[in-house]
Amino acid sequence: MTDYAHPEVLVSTDWVARHGRDPNVRLVEVDVDTAAYDEGHIPGAIAWAWNTQLCDTLRRDILSKEQFEELMRNSGIGNDTTIVLYGDNNNWFAAWAFWQAKIYGHRDVRLMNGGRKKWLAEGRELTTEVPSVPRTDYQASAPDLSLRAFLDEVREAMEKGSAALVDVRSPAEFTGEILAPPGLPETCQRGGHIPGARNIPWGKACNDDGTFKSPGELRALYAAHGIDGSKPVIAYCRIGERSSHTWFVLRYLLGLDNVKNYDGSWTEWGNLVGAPVERGAAGAAA
Amino acid sequence: MRADSYSERPLLIDGWPVRVASYRAGDLYRARVESADPGATLARAAAGSAAEAEARALEEARRRLARTRRREV
Numbered sequence: 237m238t239d240y241a242h243p244e245v246l247v248s249t250d251w252v253a254r255h256g257r258d259p260n261v262r263l264v265e266v267d268v269d270t271a272a273y274d275e276g277h278i279p280g281a282i283a284w285a286w287n288t289q290l291c292d293t294l295r296r297d298i299l300s301k302e303q304f305e306e307l308m309r310n311s312g313i314g315n316d317t318t319i320v321l322y323g324d325n326n327n328w329f330a331a332w333a334f335w336q337a338k339i340y341g342h343r344d345v346r347l348m349n350g351g352r353k354k355w356l357a358e359g360r361e362l363t364t365e366v367p368s369v370p371r372t373d374y375q376a377s378a379p380d381l382s383l384r385a386f387l388d389e390v391r392e393a394m395e396k397g398s399a400a401l402v403d404v405r406s407p408a409e410f411t412g413e414i415l416a417p418p419g420l421p422e423t424c425q426r427g428g429h430i431p432g433a434r435n436i437p438w439g440k441a442c443n444d445d446g447t448f449k450s451p452g453e454l455r456a457l458y459a460a461h462g463i464d465g466s467k468p469v470i471a472y473c474r475i476g477e478r479s480s481h482t483w484f485v486l487r488y489l490l491g492l493d494n495v496k497n498y499d500g501s502w503t504e505w506g507n508l509v510g511a512p513v514e515r516g517a518a519g520a521a522a
Numbered sequence: 523m524r525a526d527s528y529s530e531r532p533l534l535i536d537g538w539p540v541r542v543a544s545y546r547a548g549d550l551y552r553a554r555v556e557s558a559d560p561g562a563t564l565a566r567a568a569a570g571s572a573a574e575a576e577a578r579a580l581e582e583a584r585r586r587l588a589r590t591r592r593r594e595v
Contacts, residue, residue, distance in 0.1 A: 276547045325561050356525040406560040412595045417562040418538045419586035515595050
């Protein structure tokens, strides 16, 4: 893992087995809900559910600074805590939590490479015990919105080419054949993609065991689509969680300076009245 | 307890490619079905045998996949 641009943001399952219970480490399993955590989780881990704890549950938004502080305080996380995140789907939702932690300025947050799947595949220890954690007085920084793309900026990228748009959804979602991942609710009115976007599905960044591909493989994957750091990048998917995974790869594993996650994603663009939509395979991954 | 005998295999459910993952933890067998692409979780189930856990998860996954329509593009 040492060849990545920022190797300090990744830890191995071995590292977690050795350090997961260290006093300054807070291990967090992150998923859409806590169903997987409740089955059994890494000893010492607490759970965050995307649908209730990592979004504003009234308006569509990330957590406010106050809400983020409250989550950290209730999670026993101080400003100097090393947060180690992991979860299912090769860390989809863990990457979302990572992105938000960076927006609010947490210094030391890391992903467990391979996520929950690798831990299970290695036959490691599980528990259903939920640890109690001491409340803290966590203070978040003002949000760093340079990590987040909003609609106007995405529209400008489409119109002027000011940033490369990377659609990380599956090819079937990109072309408009389906409106959401198979089996999930159709949460947009139109299928297709933002004109000019390149389709580089998030999962291409991962090996079969859930770990990230090597720096050379990742560089080649994105460079083949012109994503090489020569211009800003905006990643999007359906709701912004898969694209936070790609944001993590581009920003922290490849070291691209100007990468944003458009969390409005297709559920915003695909519902906009009058927004241009492109259908079919133009820009699709080879 | 430990995760034991973790395995994954690809499968088609009514034309949709999925992956079925299963393992044993303690006295229970766990199964999880996800779409092969993009990888979203479709169903989880637990039972006293691997076959029963997988059957339950596959039944729920089939029910959810039936809601998805393919469109002409």
